[in-house]
Amino acid sequence: MEETRGTGLSFTAMGIEENSVRNGRGPSDQWADSVAVRPRTTERHITVHKRLVLGFAISILTLIVVTVVAVLLGLRFDECPEEGAAAAAAARPSNTSSRSNAAREPHATHRDEDAQPWRHVRLPASLRPRHYELRLSxxxxxxxxxxxxxxxxxxxxxxxxxxxxxDRLEVERAAVYSDGKKPGALRVSRHFRYPPTQVYVIALHRELKPLRTYKVNITFVAQIENELLGFFRSAYVLNGERRYLAVTQFSPTHARKAFPCFDEPIYKAAFKISLKHESSYVSLSNMPVEASVMDEDGWVTNHFSRTPRMSTYYLAWAVCNFTYREAFTESGVVIRLYARPNAIERGSADYALQITKRLLHFYEDYFKVKYSLPKLAAARPFRLTDVEPGSGSVEFAQGKRKNTTSQRDGMFTVGGKRRKKKKLGQDV
Structure with missing residues (x-):
């Protein structure tokens, strides 16, 4: 019985060995496979998972970097170049300006010009001025x-x-105020000047709403220029002393050199001006003085009446130490002619004053329209070329008296009177 069991066991073992031999693999190989397969599979899975996690992390970092770069570039493109833009525009050749601008500044497209209105030659039509209150020292x-x-x-x-x-103004402060039901200062993102189009830009955080009024307040400083544009100076000699005066010439587009404004003829508004200066000078403007305040430091501030609606190039003022002669029309309009004190004493202004009075009466009768302003002032600066007259204020040049035969003792020759009458008729 035991032999039979042993024989059976050996037969079974022999059968297993024979099957293993037939398959070409022994029992040890099968045991090795059962032990080694699982570790190799787990290691492979871990490697794949590591690669997936690494790739996902790299993708996230790349996305973050791209987002940061895009934000920085957007901020850079949104900013407007000030001095650099002017220098670059002046340095670029005129014959290749359009191509170079398109190539070097890809953001300066037509769509971007709409988003950046300061690049246009004309002012945007989104705002319209109604009234200016200007105070100058x-x-x-x-x-x-x-x-x-x-x-x-x-x-x-x-x-x-x-x-x-x-133009040529150094702005110190710029603010915008709401003039509606909730008055208050609006938040300004930035403000800058753009020299290529001679404009100043105030960028706000929120949009201004249509059909509402706002107030723009700007403080600035500037030079009284030594040229015949904007607010400029001139000089003359009186009794061996050199004296100076400052007058304006705003036509056609030079009011921007004296104060920030909508300097296009289409933008008409009313003006109220105050001029502060030393008491040794007098100040003139389009309208008469409604109040004069003397300060403790010896300075005087003249507040002028509000003007009618008009374009900026009609505005005028002067600071000088001239004296004047005056006359009155039948309708009560005051006509004053300002000139150097020695010219007034010689009576050089009498002829021009009488001609101005007659011309004003002639125009009122011819056009059947009354003169709308309360006064007409004419100033005769010395050694200035003719400048554009303002509404209520006429500034024209005094002739150079190199030819003594044209003016003797305050009396004009026929030719001189004709030229003077023609000039006065044009200015009035």
Missing amino acids: VYMDNFTFSGEVTIEVECVSATRFVVLHA
């Missing part, structure tokens, strides 16, 4: 002036930018 000792202008504007279409003209 004139320093004749160093030929500088400081000013503050408050412009009441009406919003025609929604906009986030206030764009107006300013």
Whole structure:
């Protein structure tokens, strides 16, 4: 019985060995396979998982870097170049300006010009001025002036930018105030000047709403220029002493050199001006003085009446130490002619004053329209070329008296009178 069991066991073992031999693998190999397969599979899975996690992390980092770069580039493109843009525009050749601008500044496309209205030659039509309140302090000792202008504007279409003209002005402060039911200062993102189009830009965080009024307040300083544009100076000699005066020439587009404004003829508004200067000078403007305040430091501030609606190039003022002669028309209009004191004493202004009075009466009778302003002032600066007359104020040049036969003892020759009458008729 035991032999039979042993024989059976050996037969079974022999059968297993024979099957293993037939398959070409022994029992040890099968045991090795059963032990080694699982560790190799687990190690492979771990490697694959590590690669997936690493790739996912790299993708996230790449996305973050791209987002940061895009934000930085967007901020850079959104900013407007100031001095650099002017220098680059001046340095670029004129014959290749259009191509170079498109190649070097890919953001300066037509769509971007709509988003950046300060790049246009004309002002955007989104705002319209209604009233200016201008206060100036004139320093004749160093030929500088400081000013503050408050412009009441009406919003025609929604906009986030206030764009107006300013040339050769150093702006110290710019603010925008709401003039509606909830008055208050609006948050300004930035403000900058753009020299290529001679404008100043105030960028706001929120849009201005149509059919509402706002107030733009700007303080600035500038030089009284030594050229016949904007607010400039001139000189003459009286009794061996050299004296100076400062006058304006705003036509056609030079009011922007004296104060920030919408310096295009289409933008008409009313103006109220205040001029502060040393008491040794007198100040003139389009309208008569309604109040004069003497300060403790010896300076005087003249507040002028509000003007009718008019374009900026009609505005005029002067700071000088001239004296005047005056006359009155039948309708009560005051006509004054300002000139150097020695010219007034000689009676050089009498002929021009009488001709101005007659011309004004002739025009009123011819056109059947009364003169609308309360006064007409004419100034005769010395050694200036003819300048554009302002509404209510006429500034024209006094002739150079190199030819003594044209003027003797304050009396004009026939030719001189004809030229003077023609000039006065044009200015009036």
